[in-house]
Amino acid sequence: MPGEASVPHTRFMDTTSVYEAHVTALTESLGFRQFESGRLTKDQYDRFILNVGRTHTKSPQLLAFLFSMAPPAAAASIRGNMLEELGVADELGQAHPALLEQLLHGAGLAHRSADIRGLAEMDMRRLVTESLLYESLAQVGLAAMIEVTAFEYMLSRVADRMATALATHRGLSAHAIEWFTHHGSVDIGHAATGVRNIETYVEYYAIDDHDATTILEIAMRENAFIKRYFADVTTALVATTLVIEPAR
Amino acid sequence: MSTLRTATIYQLQIPFVESFTHHTAQRRFCDSVVVKVVDDAGVEGFGEGVPRPYVTGENPAFMIDHLAHTLLPSVLGRELPLIQAPADLAQLDEFVDPRPPVGVRSDNACRSALELAMLDCCLRRQGTSAAALFAVGGHTVIYSGIISAGALDTALAHARQMKLIGLQQIKIKVGYPDDVARVRAIRELFGPTASIRLDANGAWTLPDAVEMLGALAAFDIAAVEQPLAAGAVDDLVRLRQATPIVIVVDESLVTVADADELIERGAVDVFNIRVSKCGGLWRALEIARRAERGGVGVQIGAQVGETAILSAAGRLIAASVSNPMFVEGSYGTLLLVEDIGAEEVRFGRRGRGRVLGGPGLGLSIREDRLRKHSADVVEVRLPVDAR
Numbered sequence: 001m002p003g004e005a006s007v008p009h010t011r012f013m014d015t016t017s018v019y020e021a022h023v024t025a026l027t028e029s030l031g032f033r034q035f036e037s038g039r040l041t042k043d044q045y046d047r048f049i050l051n052v053g054r055t056h057t058k059s060p061q062l063l064a065f066l067f068s069m070a071p072p073a074a075a076a077s078i079r080g081n082m083l084e085e086l087g088v089a090d091e092l093g094q095a096h097p098a099l100l101e102q103l104l105h106g107a108g109l110a111h112r113s114a115d116i117r118g119l120a121e122m123d124m125r126r127l128v129t130e131s132l133l134y135e136s137l138a139q140v141g142l143a144a145m146i147e148v149t150a151f152e153y154m155l156s157r158v159a160d161r162m163a164t165a166l167a168t169h170r171g172l173s174a175h176a177i178e179w180f181t182h183h184g185s186v187d188i189g190h191a192a193t194g195v196r197n198i199e200t201y202v203e204y205y206a207i208d209d210h211d212a213t214t215i216l217e218i219a220m221r222e223n224a225f226i227k228r229y230f231a232d233v234t235t236a237l238v239a240t241t242l243v244i245e246p247a248r
Numbered sequence: 249m250s251t252l253r254t255a256t257i258y259q260l261q262i263p264f265v266e267s268f269t270h271h272t273a274q275r276r277f278c279d280s281v282v283v284k285v286v287d288d289a290g291v292e293g294f295g296e297g298v299p300r301p302y303v304t305g306e307n308p309a310f311m312i313d314h315l316a317h318t319l320l321p322s323v324l325g326r327e328l329p330l331i332q333a334p335a336d337l338a339q340l341d342e343f344v345d346p347r348p349p350v351g352v353r354s355d356n357a358c359r360s361a362l363e364l365a366m367l368d369c370c371l372r373r374q375g376t377s378a379a380a381l382f383a384v385g386g387h388t389v390i391y392s393g394i395i396s397a398g399a400l401d402t403a404l405a406h407a408r409q410m411k412l413i414g415l416q417q418i419k420i421k422v423g424y425p426d427d428v429a430r431v432r433a434i435r436e437l438f439g440p441t442a443s444i445r446l447d448a449n450g451a452w453t454l455p456d457a458v459e460m461l462g463a464l465a466a467f468d469i470a471a472v473e474q475p476l477a478a479g480a481v482d483d484l485v486r487l488r489q490a491t492p493i494v495i496v497v498d499e500s501l502v503t504v505a506d507a508d509e510l511i512e513r514g515a516v517d518v519f520n521i522r523v524s525k526c527g528g529l530w531r532a533l534e535i536a537r538r539a540e541r542g543g544v545g546v547q548i549g550a551q552v553g554e555t556a557i558l559s560a561a562g563r564l565i566a567a568s569v570s571n572p573m574f575v576e577g578s579y580g581t582l583l584l585v586e587d588i589g590a591e592e593v594r595f596g597r598r599g600r601g602r603v604l605g606g607p608g609l610g611l612s613i614r615e616d617r618l619r620k621h622s623a624d625v626v627e628v629r630l631p632v633d634a635r
Contacts, residue, residue: 131597135414213408214409221265
């Protein structure tokens, strides 16, 4: 080929700055600002709660997948996360899906619980049946680890604010918002470990830096936090009805 | 037999994951118009058209008005034809008000939306699928990647993503001062075996095109799409004589009459056929037939930001025509924050996508998503006493 190579080389491991940018985009988004300042209707707060339930109900399964792919140096911490999600990490543990049920009950949305589980199952089915983009299972695992860690990173910084907003503007009890307060306190450690685990994973599977960076770009190409939590929270649509004459 | 009773027009605004830029436009969301029809048995059908003012003259407002006041009144209350073979699509095309529209070059995006909706409804009512109709069940199509214009760093990031997911046919949007650097960098990234082609979206004059294609020929360019503005057929003929690079037309090709003229004048090597731009499956296939008879190749193109409906229709055509040079589209949720079908239409690794085999066009449209992403919704129905 003519000319000199001019493809810029980006070192992997910019994960934290990518996560930080996404968290900032979330907290500066219209939906989040309205959520935090009490400008949503009860129905909109409920949609947010249902979205959180749908997003995280299957977290133990995702962590189980990550555990199955974990390099030896990261296995213990990922197993710890998984056991905590399942509520069996210690005697006082509560399964996180149960905390989400607690949230739905506390918000008077227990009757939607089966719907949420069904939607989460549909999401999971789609995740595992859609056409794969990546060349290897190691790359698929990296993409999954990047996304799971992104949520831990975000929740460690924003979950307490979400809990406060739900208590203040939606009137939820401390018991109901325990899923948020729990994540706000434990995920700081999880997120820091998660970022290190990503680095360990890339090294263990000998994933090329360019490819790892590109997988990070693909996995984080859109703001999953806004999409999963707020996409349908602030939608307003007015349909016009027009009656026409029949064809002759 | 099926009689159409009601229709709903959705003007979509599904946000993109990131913006897409070329010489003529920068897009941040899907601006498709989706039509739903419902027949007397309650069977539904969904179709899609994408208005492009610089191609057919249509915009979303025109589409809604034209569909609601002209095209839908010509089909509601009438018995749909039986669709048993691809040739029967001609009856669906003729079923719609044939009068040329006023104020636009063509109403092809409107016709696409309505034809696809009626076909989907007919096939569902008949208990069959488009894949069976075209005898392409289980066929696989290989898609190209398209690298949008904009900052070189961003273009290269997109190129790396496409390489990682195994795409081997790449189209680069050109028509900018850094074209040579851009094409060089992307060629070096992909190496010598990938097929790289260009799309200028009519950015160049004839002298510009001759100069740029001369400068870019060293990068082993498979084809250049729409190098000149639409309508410059004489200049296209001259350019074709001046460059060895294969010339594809897109904006220059909207109607069957355009196809006939371009073939007759020897102005082109390949047609870029897009279902929406060309007025639906029947007209798109008619252009493909003309191309085959006239010794012109075909590329099955797509609309940036199209939803699963046009992706499914494009895949049907791509699987039906003989040896398309390139196939585009089916980005699905790689571009849209959410698609409207329950089924995944996005291509997978190496750009592979299988023809959808389900009833009708093969999709289960999620109407809640349509409503969520619609800027406007118009319901069209017969008055009670006319049903």
